[in-house]
Amino acid sequence: MPMLTPTDHHATITWLGVLLDRAVTLRSEPRDRLDLGFAGPPEECHAGLTRPSCSRVKLQYERGTEIANARQLSLLSEEELASVAADMGIPRIAPEWTGANVILSGIPDFSSIPPSSRLIFESGASVAVDMANGPCRFVAEEIEKEYPGRGRPFPTVALDRRGVTARVERPGALEIGMRVRLHIPVQKPWAHGTGRAAAQS
Numbered sequence: 001m002p003m004l005t006p007t008d009h010h011a012t013i014t015w016l017g018v019l020l021d022r023a024v025t026l027r028s029e030p031r032d033r034l035d036l037g038f039a040g041p042p043e044e045c046h047a048g049l050t051r052p053s054c055s056r057v058k059l060q061y062e063r064g065t066e067i068a069n070a071r072q073l074s075l076l077s078e079e080e081l082a083s084v085a086a087d088m089g090i091p092r093i094a095p096e097w098t099g100a101n102v103i104l105s106g107i108p109d110f111s112s113i114p115p116s117s118r119l120i121f122e123s124g125a126s127v128a129v130d131m132a133n134g135p136c137r138f139v140a141e142e143i144e145k146e147y148p149g150r151g152r153p154f155p156t157v158a159l160d161r162r163g164v165t166a167r168v169e170r171p172g173a174l175e176i177g178m179r180v181r182l183h184i185p186v187q188k189p190w191a192h193g194t195g196r197a198a199a200q201s
Contacts, residue, residue: 001186002186003185003187004116004117004183004184004186005183005184005185006181006182006183007181007182007183007184009106009107009108009181009182010106010107010181011104011105011106011107011110011119011179011180012104012105012106012177012178013102013103013104013175013176013177013179014078014104014105014176015030015078015095015100015102015103015176016030016031016032016033016034016101016103016174016175016176017030017031017095017100018034018041018043018044018045018101019044019045019046019074019099019101020043020044020045021045022045022046022099026098026138026139026141026142027096027097027099027142028095028096028099028100028101029096030095030096033173033175034101034102034173034174035171035173036125036127036168036171036173037171038168038171039072040069040072040167041072041101044073044101046069046071046072046073047069048069049068049069050066050067050068050069051068051069052064052065052066052067053065053067056071056131056134069167070128070130070131070165070167071130071165071166071167072166072168073101073102073127073165073166073167073168074098074099074100074101074102074133074163074164075100075101075110075119075164075165076095076098076100076102076103076110076111076133076162077105077107077111077161077163078103078104078105079105079108080110080111080161080162080163081093081095081098081103084154084157084158087157088153088154089150090143090146090147093139093143097139097142097146098139098142098162098163099138099139100163102174104119104180107182110163110164111132111160111161111162111163111164112160113129113182113184114129114184114187115129115130115131115185116129117129117182117183117184117185118182118183119166119181119182119183120181120183121172121174121178121179122179122180123173123175123178124170124172125170125171125172125173126168126169126170127166127167127168127169128167128169129164129165129166130164130165130166130167131164132160132162133163133164134162135154135155135157135159135161136155137154137155139154139155139158139162140152140153140155
């Protein structure tokens with residue numbers, strides 16, 4: 001039985017980029033095209049089949065433990081970025097300030113799509129969603145550089161609107177203007193809590 005269902009939700013790629021060296025800056029560099037391999041975009045500092053564990057999984061592993069890399073890509077919604085900027089009272093939040101790889105337009109409530117969803121692109125490339133990406137102070141610091149005195153609220157304001165992390169499931173090219181379709185897992189919601197309280201403790 002198929003365990004993933006194509007939806008009627010489609011989106012368009014409006015921006016692409018790579019984060020070359022996180023130790024230097026959070027800012028992504030724009031690209032017109034990303035060629036995805038199984039390890040992710042070749043230039044991306046988060047690429048790789050494995051990665052050292054970080055704060056996202058600090059309750060599961062000692063920091064620096066080698067684990068499979070489900071965080072090769074950061075994908076965000078153009079609409080959610082615009083709504084966060086409006087709620088912060090600033091004109092815009094540029095994709096590169098967030099360290100994004102892919103900005104999509106057209107899927108509602110994008111940051112809440114189910115884990116294990118697939119995004120299937122027109123090129124045949126596909127990515128498997130790992131989890132929602134948490135807002136962080138580092139994006140706030142980038143916003144602060146552009147709008148002094150306005151960046152600090154970002155982690156609170158952007159909660160549930162920070163996009164998702166994902167890994168490449170099928171290699172291929174992504175280009176600006178390319179269409180993508182959302183496929184979601186066939187699974188009822190788990191009725192025993194979200195885990196947010198534990199995650200934030």
